[in-house]
Amino acid sequence: MLNVQISSFSYQKKPILEDINFQLDKGQHLALMGESGSGKSTLLKIIYGILHVENSSIQWGDKVALGPNYNLVPGESYMKYLSQDFDLMPYTTVSENIAQHLSVFEQESHAERIQELLNLIELEAFANVKVKNLSGGQQQRVALARVLAQEPELLLLDEPFGHIDNFKRNTLRTKLFSYLRQKEITIITASHDTDDVLPYADHTMVLQNGSAIALDKTKTLYQNPPNYYVASLFGRVNEVPIRLLKSYAEIDRSVLIYPHEFQISNKSGLEVTVNKAYFKGSHYLVECKKIEGTVLFFNATKKLKAGDTVFLNISLETINNRLQAMGGSE
Numbered sequence: 200m201l202n203v204q205i206s207s208f209s210y211q212k213k214p215i216l217e218d219i220n221f222q223l224d225k226g227q228h229l230a231l232m233g234e235s236g237s238g239k240s241t242l243l244k245i246i247y248g249i250l251h252v253e254n255s256s257i258q259w260g261d262k263v264a265l266g267p268n269y270n271l272v273p274g275e276s277y278m279k280y281l282s283q284d285f286d287l288m289p290y291t292t293v294s295e296n297i298a299q300h301l302s303v304f305e306q307e308s309h310a311e312r313i314q315e316l317l318n319l320i321e322l323e324a325f326a327n328v329k330v331k332n333l334s335g336g337q338q339q340r341v342a343l344a345r346v347l348a349q350e351p352e353l354l355l356l357d358e359p360f361g362h363i364d365n366f367k368r369n370t371l372r373t374k375l376f377s378y379l380r381q382k383e384i385t386i387i388t389a390s391h392d393t394d395d396v397l398p399y400a401d402h403t404m405v406l407q408n409g410s411a412i413a414l415d416k417t418k419t420l421y422q423n424p425p426n427y428y429v430a431s432l433f434g435r436v437n438e439v440p441i442r443l444l445k446s447y448a449e450i451d452r453s454v455l456i457y458p459h460e461f462q463i464s465n466k467s468g469l470e471v472t473v474n475k476a477y478f479k480g481s482h483y484l485v486e487c488k489k490i491e492g493t494v495l496f497f498n499a500t501k502k503l504k505a506g507d508t509v510f511l512n513i514s515l516e517t518i519n520n521r522l523q524a525m526g527g528s529e
């Protein structure tokens with residue numbers, strides 16, 4: 200089990216992380232989400248041991264991670280860290296880059312292991328190509344193979360697919376996360392991409408200005424976000440005054456509604472006028488004209504024209520669940 204307790208960390212004067220405390224069971228996958236600058240990379244660097252923190256502790260089972268002030272080379276043998284800059288050797292080949300991270304004591308199995316990793320990252324054809332001649336996305340895949348070369352127990356991934364095109368990203372993501380799950384490798388993934396998070400991460404921690412403002416099962420956080428910030432990390436979300444949705448409501452509060460949650464009727468519900476419709480492939484995202492100062496977005500299966508009128512409905516159950524999740528917050 201990973202046990203992280205960080206009281207406070209600053210690069211200069213301003214605190215960048217404060218009161219980050221969590222545990223992660225072996226084989227579990229935790230996603231770190233938060234807007235740019237919220238502290239995700241900093242947290243990974245602290246766990247890995249690149250940054251020193253006072254009055255804090257990082258423990259993996261009974262092993263205490265010592266941090267940079269006590270380790271000549273940052274990092275611990277049981278964990279690996281994929282940073283946003285790939286840390287590759289540009290003038291050597293893909294295979295040599297991977298081999299450099301394999302154990303010198305197991306030379307006889309190197310060729311087989313390199314092949315297995317090349318297969319995982321789908322770069323078999325580039326085995327003998329110098330890294331400097333690869334694209335950014337290909338280099339990121341080599342960096343992934345390097346951190347997996349000697350299977351870590353704990354893997355820290357910082358935007359692991361950020362440079363990889365959609366075409367490769369989807370297959371690579373599925374392959375990589377199933378490989379890691381099968382090997383029971385514990386993972387922390389910092390990502391802005393909900394497709395990295397929703398299908399794969401057991402739990403998600405949300406950082407805002409260096410504080411962990413939410414930590415829960417990923418599905419729970421998505422279905423019942425505690426506030427607008429959390430919900431908006433998963434995609435577009437509406438913050439709608441309840442009295443707009445249910446005219447009889449006596450509560451003066453707003454609820455968070457994802458665009459796909461609205462049911463459309465041409466008879467009854469909240470009357471809205473279409474402003475624009477954006478083609479999203481599987482559906483249209485429709486933007487409505489302002490209603491009492493609020494611009495709403497909803498999903499529609501067919502294209503609606505500017506000026507069309509429709510009625511939006513939302514179930515009472517959804518409203519109640521959202522109100523409970525949001526507690527006392529507005």
Ligand SMILES: Nc1ncnc2c1ncn2[C@@H]1O[C@H](COP(=O)(O)OP(=O)(O)OP(=O)(O)O)[C@@H](O)[C@H]1O
Pocket residue numbers: 210211215233234235236237238239240241242
């Ligand atoms: N070496 C550094 N020296 C000073 N400040 C830094 C340093 N590295 C990061 N910061 C600051 O720390 C804060 C958190 O940065 P961090 O890179 O951890 O955020 P992040 O959530 O990972 O962002 P992103 O999603 O853009 O990668 C930011 O305000 C950033 O400007």
